[in-house]
Structure formats: structure tokens, C-alpha cells
Amino acid sequence: MNIVTITPTAIIVEPKGLDKLWSFRRRIIVPLAHVRGATFDPGANEEPKGLRAPGLAIPGKWSGTFHRDGDTSFWNVSTPARTVVIELTDERYDRLVLTVAEPRAIVDQVNGALQAR
């Protein structure tokens, strides 16, 4: 699970509790200028995630940095029905795949913040 906070200039992703440990990230801050959009995507969990380095991958839980087809993604997912994909540009990660408490609200907030910028 992740806490996603949207400010007027950036989005801040904080893996909750022990997920900080599994994912090797305490906090990811991305300026809005580097965010392309957010999507509610329950099916994302089914995708092959690629090579993990570093992180945790056990059935039902993926946490950390994964590399696939030249893309670097940050995954911290556990509940497929609440998965949000945030596409980035010019960042360490090409994509963030996150389980959040209220996916639809987060998606609307991120996409709304991009328009308000």
C-alpha cells in the first residue's frame, strides 16, 4: 500500500510501513512536469514485471524496481483491484505501479493537477 500526495508542483509517493523496506524506497517525489498521466488499471498486476533489482517479488506482492523492455518501473502492489499506473518522463522510473486506498480519486487528482499546472 502507498500514500500518494498531490501538491501543486509534485506528486509524492510513500510506501507504507514495511513496504519501505521491501521496495528500498522511503519516498519518491516527482515534479508534475515529469508526470504524463495516471490510470486506474486493475489488470496491471497480471503483467510480467521484468527483472527485479532491488526489491521483493512473492506471489501477490511485488515491491521494488523492475526492468523490462528497456523500461524501469517502480512497483509496490498487493491488491490488484486497487492498482494505479502513473506514467513518467525524464525520471529515474518510466512508470510507477502502485496499490492505493482510493484508486479512482488518486487518478482524478493526478490528472486534474496536470491540467491545473
Added chain:
Amino acid sequence: MGRNRSFDEAEVVALCAAAFRTNGYEGTSIDDLVQATGLHRGSLYKAFGSKRGVFLLCLQQARATDAATDETTDLLLVALLEVAPRDAEIRSLTFDLLGTSTPPRTAQSLGQRLIDRALEPTVTATPKESA
């Protein structure tokens, strides 16, 4: 760094628009778009940023054709019903489409299309695979 694109964006957008017209905006998952276009999920995200990004291009494509066909009207109805109330940019684009099409769309013509659409035989072009 990713691979170079090797698909026709206009064609992919048209395929996605067909999925949105059939299943609605919320009802169309990224899995549906992956299936409709044959692209990988990662390629879709890389090309369009988000599902909203795809939908925006669908609307822009509809505006570019500049004709009030049933296809563009259906897409417009989906946009009005599901996305416009909570998305300012898409709202202004839909209103733009309402005004500029030839012949212009009216509340009357939109409502008529909604009723006609309900009476059309169901086109189950993209049956969900149970697998």
C-alpha cells in the same frame, strides 16, 4: 529509454475509440485496449501516458474528421456522460465538438441518437474472453 514506435498512432486511436464507444470509458480497461490494439501495455502507456490520454486523442481525432457521424456522436455521448463532469479539459473539448460539427449537434439530435443506439442490434465485436 525504450524502443522506437512501430505503429500507426491514428489507427491505434481509432481502434481504442471503437472500444470506448462499445464499452464506455470506465468500462474499457487497459486490458481491453491491449486486446483491441494488439500493443503491449507498456507501449500503450509510453505512447499515450494514460487511459485519459488515449481518450483525449480519440476526441481530437473525432474533431478532426469534422462530421457528425454516429461513431463520433457515440464517443461524444460517452464523454459527456462519464468524463466531462469531472475533467475540465475533456469537457471543453466535448463542448467544442458539439458546436463545430456539421451539421451541428443539438440536445435533440444527441437524445435521438441515444434512443436509436439502444434499438440497434447489439454488436458484440469484442467479446470478453473468460480466460
